[in-house]
Each structure stands twice: as structure tokens, then as C-alpha cells.
Amino acid sequence: MKKTATSGKFTAQPGSILKAIRRQRGLTLSQVHALTGLPISTLSKVENDKLALSYDKLTRLSEGLKVDISHFFGSVDDVQPLDESKTRVVHGRRSIARRGEGSAIETNDYGYLYPATDLLNKQIIPIVIDVKADSLDEFGEFTRHEGEEYAYVLAGSVEFHTETYAPVLLEEGDSIYFDSAMGHAYVAASKPCRILSVCSREPKITT
Numbered sequence: 001m002k003k004t005a006t007s008g009k010f011t012a013q014p015g016s017i018l019k020a021i022r023r024q025r026g027l028t029l030s031q032v033h034a035l036t037g038l039p040i041s042t043l044s045k046v047e048n049d050k051l052a053l054s055y056d057k058l059t060r061l062s063e064g065l066k067v068d069i070s071h072f073f074g075s076v077d078d079v080q081p082l083d084e085s086k087t088r089v090v091h092g093r094r095s096i097a098r099r100g101e102g103s104a105i106e107t108n109d110y111g112y113l114y115p116a117t118d119l120l121n122k123q124i125i126p127i128v129i130d131v132k133a134d135s136l137d138e139f140g141e142f143t144r145h146e147g148e149e150y151a152y153v154l155a156g157s158v159e160f161h162t163e164t165y166a167p168v169l170l171e172e173g174d175s176i177y178f179d180s181a182m183g184h185a186y187v188a189a190s191k192p193c194r195i196l197s198v199c200s201r202e203p204k205i206t207t
Contacts, residue, residue: 008101009113014053014061014072015046021065022047036064052107055127055199056145069125069201073103073117095119102128109133109140110186124198128154131186131193136161142183147200149180156193161185 022032029040036043038060045051053061053072062069097115105112111130116122133139142163151160152175160176161167163183170176178184180199 008098010073010103012073012103012105012114013049014058014105015049015051017072017074018043018061019047021067032065036060038064052105054107054110054143055112055125056143059145059201068120070117070120070122073114093119122201124200127197127199129186129195129197131156131158131188131191131195133185133187136167136185136187139185139187142185144183145180145199147180148177149184149200150177150198151175151186152196154194154196156191157189158193158195159187159189161187 018032021027022029027035029043032038032043033040038057042051042057046053046057058069058072061067061072095116095118100113102113102115103117105114109132111132113128113130115126115128136159139161142161151170153170153172155172157169157171159167160170161184162178168176169189186193186195
């Protein structure tokens with residue numbers, strides 16, 4: 001994890017973590033593909049720092065390899081398998097992030113900043129997102145991941161697209177809560193465009 005010029009902001013290197021996990025476990029790229037569903041070509045590019053990981057791909061790696069998502073923002077030496085049988089609720093936890101602090105990942109569509117990466121087994125994942133894409137055509141394929149998501153517009157305005165509903169314009173101070181398994185995309189209607197996204201790690205409850 002490399003520190004940037006901004007104090008407290010680090011550039012995450014999840015590709016190095018992925019390679020370390022794969023080698024520790026004696027897995028081939030084909031086997032990681034079978035566990036995560038991610039294409040072999042994508043996994044190879046990630047390991048060689050030729051492709052940055054979006055949140056949905058990070059969750060697929062985390063779930064498929066049974067590694068807490070926060071490990072992908074840390075050091076290779078800190079990686080440990082996630083043993084769900086030993087997972088317990090710890091009361092009184094907290095993590096403070098000052099302005100601009102967190103682990104950063106830059107993709108074509110979004111600039112992700114992940115705070116609170118020091119806490120493992122979080123039930124929600126907070127992300128500050130700078131929206132880059134100016135149109136849905138520029139964005140490409142919809143994003144989708146299990147659970148639910150809440151987004152609050154911090155700056156600018158954003159067009160929120162889904163595969164189910166008509167696009168909606170959200171201005172600064174507006175927010176939306178939705179089923180994140182539904183294909184979705186944030187597109188900048190004005191820049192700078194920044195949102196706070198809070199994603200749940202559990203599938204939504206159905207009745």
C-alpha cells in the first residue's frame with residue numbers, strides 16, 4: 001500500500017494481495033476464476049497492476065477466497081483466511097478517518113476512497129466515490145453486488161441509472177437507498193461529483 005502526496009491517503013494494491021493469497025494456497029488463476037467467477041484475463045491484469053478493482057469485483061474476491069475485504073487494503077504479511085466459524089461480534093469498536101484519509105483505488109468510472117480499513121468483519125462498507133463517467137455509454141456495464149446500498153450526494157449532481165427504473169437526477173444533499181444486486185451506475189451530471197456510498201455485506205432479507 002503506497003502513501004500518496006495527500007496525508008493519510010494511501011493507494012491500495014489489491015493485486016499484490018491477490019497474488020500472495022493465490023500463491024500461499026497453491027491456486028491457479030483458473031481455480032480463482034472458479035471460486036470468484038471473475039475471468040482469468042481480469043485476474044491476470046489485476047495481479048500485474050494493469051486493472052484496478054471496482055467494489056463489486058473486490059466483494060467477489062473477498063467472498064470467493066474467504067478473505068475479509070479489508071485485507072485487500074493492507075499488507076501482504078497481514079493476510080489471513082476468514083474463518084466464519086470464529087467470527088464474533090466485538091462491541092465498542094471504532095475507526096476515525098480524518099478528511100482525505102483512506103485507501104484509494106482509481107478505476108475508469110470511479111475514484112474510490114475506503115475509510116475504516118483497519119476494522120475487519122464490518123457489516124457495512126463506507127466508500128467516498130468521485131464519479132468520473134459523463135454518460136452511461138462511457139460507464140459501460142452496470143455494477144451489481146449482493147446486499148443493499150445507500151448513497152448521499154456530497155458535491156455536484158449525479159444521474160443514477162439502473163436496469164429496472166428510469167434514470168433519476170440527484171443533487172447535492174439528495175440520497176437514495178436501493179437493492180445493489182440490481183444493475184446500477186452513477187454518472188456525473190456536473191463536476192466535481194462526489195458521493196458517500198454505504199454498502200451492506202449481507203443479502204437483503206426477503207419476506
